[in-house]
Amino acid sequence: MNLRNYTIEGVIEEVGVAALPGEKLTVLVGDTVRVRLSVDYSGPAIDGAVWMAIGQKDTWFNEFFASRTPVHFNASIDLVTYEIVADVVIGDRPGANYDMYAKIMEIPGPDIFTPNYLNAIDVIGIAEFRNFTIDRYEKV
Amino acid sequence: MPVAADIIKIDAPLSAQAGDQVIVDVSVKNISGYEQYLSVTAIYDSALIPFQFDYLLVAPGETVIFRGWFTMPNKKVRATAGSWYWTGTEWYLDDTMYIDIALGVIPSEPQFRGFAVKEYTRG
Numbered sequence: 001m002n003l004r005n006y007t008i009e010g011v012i013e014e015v016g017v018a019a020l021p022g023e024k025l026t027v028l029v030g031d032t033v034r035v036r037l038s039v040d041y042s043g044p045a046i047d048g049a050v051w052m053a054i055g056q057k058d059t060w061f062n063e064f065f066a067s068r069t070p071v072h073f074n075a076s077i078d079l080v081t082y083e084i085v086a087d088v089v090i091g092d093r094p095g096a097n098y099d100m101y102a103k104i105m106e107i108p109g110p111d112i113f114t115p116n117y118l119n120a121i122d123v124i125g126i127a128e129f130r131n132f133t134i135d136r137y138e139k140v
Numbered sequence: 141m142p143v144a145a146d147i148i149k150i151d152a153p154l155s156a157q158a159g160d161q162v163i164v165d166v167s168v169k170n171i172s173g174y175e176q177y178l179s180v181t182a183i184y185d186s187a188l189i190p191f192q193f194d195y196l197l198v199a200p201g202e203t204v205i206f207r208g209w210f211t212m213p214n215k216k217v218r219a220t221a222g223s224w225y226w227t228g229t230e231w232y233l234d235d236t237m238y239i240d241i242a243l244g245v246i247p248s249e250p251q252f253r254g255f256a257v258k259e260y261t262r263g
Contacts, residue, residue: 018261025260032263043250077155077244079253087263104255112252120260 019120026122033065033088033121037102037114040079047072048107052086057099057116064093071104094125142235144172145179145223148203150237155244158214162241164189166206166221170198177226180206184219184241195226216243 019025027033035052053066069086086102098121104112151165166180179195181188189208196204210219220238224231 018259020259021257025262027262033260034263035260036258037256038258039255040253041250043247046250073250075246077157077246079251083258100257100260102255102257104252107250109250112255114255114257117257 021117021120024120024122026124027090029090029092029094029123029125031090033090035086035088035100035102037084037086038081039084039104039112040081041073042076042079043073045073045075046107048104050084050086050102051105052088052100052102054088054090054098054100054121056095056097057101057118061099061101061116064095064098065090090123092125094123096122098123142171142223144170144176144225144232145234146171147221147223147235147237150219150221150239152219152239152241155242156212157244157246158212160212161209162212162219164208164210164219164221164239166191166208166223166237167203168198168206168223168235169203170200170225172225173200175199178204179224179226179231180208180221181224182208182219182221184210184217185213185215189219189221195224212241212243214243217241 048071050069050071051066053063055062055064065088067086067088071084097119099116099118100120101116102114146169148167148169152162156162168178168180170176170178176198177195178198180191189210191206191208193206198204218238218240222233223235225234
């Protein structure tokens with residue numbers, strides 16, 4: 001009997017370990033979600049930070065997990081594309097249909113926001129067993 | 141068609157800020173079958189661009205780079221270069237090429253476009 005795909009790790013592998021916007025990523029408590037962001041920048045050389053948050057959006061965005069990543073933008077006349085990687089550690093708060101967003105902060109002027117990405121992440125907690133019953137018994 | 145001093149290319153920034161030193165590299169190839177004295181002159185906005193060398197002795201088939209520079213004015217400019225070869229009695233203008241250099245201004249305020257998530261993975 002092959003139980004490999006019946007472990008939580010197996011479920012995660014079946015769901016996949018990478019997602020594009022609009023897709024859902026399933027992770028475990030204790031995992032790190034690595035988010036790759038992109039932005040075009042022109043202007044003077046500045047330092048700032050990217051705030052990456054995962055949580056639930058209702059009237060407000062309730063942040064459950066978040067991280068701060070320092071960023072630097074070089075002086076540029078033309079728009080230059082920057083790729084930013086932000087890691088977010090998933091804490092002990094399992095749940096489904098978590099949302100996420102990011103913002104560039106600590107810069108001159110207002111913060112710069114991504115769209116909200118809804119239902120982007122499911123977080124699986126400890127292993128759960130349900131409906132453990134005897135279906136049949138027989139003499140062997 | 142050039143017969144001796146062929147301008148292969150001009151390397152210069154596409155844009156510069158007013159006051160920047162703009163470096164212009166003019167690559168010239170001796171396409172004759174003989175060793176030739178080659179020279180380059182160039183102008184921008186009716187002003188002469190000084191070059192590192194007045195002329196060079198160039199072997200047949202060899203390409204040399206003449207480096208010039210000027211201070212970017214507060215407007216776009218067209219730098220026009222001419223290549224010359226020495227006939228033995230006079231300098232002969234053999235080829236010309238130009239390059240446009242836009243006046244660039246770094247925005248005083250940060251400008252962001254297209255901030256978005258590209259991908260997210262389970263690490």
